[in-house]
Amino acid sequence: MSILVTVGAQVPFERLVDAVDAWAREAGRDDVFAQVGETTSPPKHIAYEPFLTPAQLLARVQAADLIVGHAGMGTIITALQHGKPIIVMPRSSALGEHRNEHQLATAERFAERGAVTYAKDEADLAAWLGRMDSIQAAPKISSSASPELIRAVRDFVADSPVRRRST
Amino acid sequence: MTTEPRKILAISSGGGHWVQMLRVLPAFEGHEVVLATVDEAYGVDAPGYELRVIPDANRWNKWALLKSAWAIFRLLRSERPDVVLSTGAAPGFFALRMGRLLGARTIWLDSIANAEKLSLSGERIGPHADLWLTQWPHLAREDGPAHRGATL
Numbered sequence: 001m002s003i004l005v006t007v008g009a010q011v012p013f014e015r016l017v018d019a020v021d022a023w024a025r026e027a028g029r030d031d032v033f034a035q036v037g038e039t040t041s042p043p044k045h046i047a048y049e050p051f052l053t054p055a056q057l058l059a060r061v062q063a064a065d066l067i068v069g070h071a072g073m074g075t076i077i078t079a080l081q082h083g084k085p086i087i088v089m090p091r092s093s094a095l096g097e098h099r100n101e102h103q104l105a106t107a108e109r110f111a112e113r114g115a116v117t118y119a120k121d122e123a124d125l126a127a128w129l130g131r132m133d134s135i136q137a138a139p140k141i142s143s144s145a146s147p148e149l150i151r152a153v154r155d156f157v158a159d160s161p162v163r164r165r166s167t
Numbered sequence: 168m169t170t171e172p173r174k175i176l177a178i179s180s181g182g183g184h185w186v187q188m189l190r191v192l193p194a195f196e197g198h199e200v201v202l203a204t205v206d207e208a209y210g211v212d213a214p215g216y217e218l219r220v221i222p223d224a225n226r227w228n229k230w231a232l233l234k235s236a237w238a239i240f241r242l243l244r245s246e247r248p249d250v251v252l253s254t255g256a257a258p259g260f261f262a263l264r265m266g267r268l269l270g271a272r273t274i275w276l277d278s279i280a281n282a283e284k285l286s287l288s289g290e291r292i293g294p295h296a297d298l299w300l301t302q303w304p305h306l307a308r309e310d311g312p313a314h315r316g317a318t319l
Binding site: 008009010053054055058072073074075076077078080101102103105106109115141143144145146147148149150151152153154156157160161162163 | 171173175181182183184185186187189190191193194195196198206208209211212247249250252270271272274276278279280281282283298300302315316317318319
């Protein structure tokens with residue numbers, strides 16, 4: 001097993017990383033790596049880096065058996081494109097982790113579709129980690145948007161005039 | 168139907184905005200596409216595409232906003248795209264507003280992360296987007312964005 005934790009490229013998410021760190025210590029896991037952001041309280045047990053380049057992240061995702069992340073679309077779509085099971089714990093604006101509660105809505109809606117496993121808090125996350133074998137990856141998605149969206153954009157472009165460009 | 172290639176500028180911030188924008192690129196097959204985002208390291212996700220880097224910005228940092236807007240203006244002047252598309256956030260907002268003033272047609276595709284209501288940029292861009300889209304059917308409105316599928 002190899003578990004990748006990622007909090008995205010913007011701000012840290014200690015509540016998530018600390019929960020995984022505590023679980024990994026108790027469970028005696030040494031197969032967890034976390035991308036934690038610019039934090040003043042890094043994890044004590046698991047391996048980590050503040051940031052990964054897109055190329056490093058890609059390699060980590062490909063090698064991972066399970067992804068644990070914030071409920072950011074970059075993280076969710078990346079997991080789905082690679083057919084990896086993912087547990088998301090949303091950032092809470094009430095706790096100062098985001099500007100609004102949109103990650104909560106994202107987590108709920110994607111969980112309804114069976115695309116992600118939704119951990120509502122740290123205890124829930126630890127519980128899911130304890131039975132990670134029961135978490136299935138959603139069917140791998142293609143690298144393209146829905147045919148309807150592609151058609152709408154393609155038609156719009158075809159209807160747009162070509163402007164004269166000076167060379 | 169004319170098949171003359173159009174020039175497209177597809178511009179977004181990093182993270183989820185970028186990942187969603189990549190999923191729209193198949194719509195531009197046969198056209199000339201320039202991508203713009205906030206870090207050249209993202210180029211690894213889009214091999215074969217031309218990538219321009221612009222400074223990131225959000226509405227809490229006015230100086231960064233100004234620098235970002237200036238870079239986008241220069242990019243628009245040099246590329247002169249026929250169509251500008253963005254999935255957000257602030258840099259895309261600027262690109263659509265200025266792009267349209269400079270004669271391009273514009274597409275705003277609000278991020279799928281905005282499932283409860285449109286983003287602030289996504290709400291305000293309405294009058295400046297020739298194609299104004301939300302990825303959630305329940306957010307489509309008569310006087311607001313349309314729903315024409317999603318990036319997922």
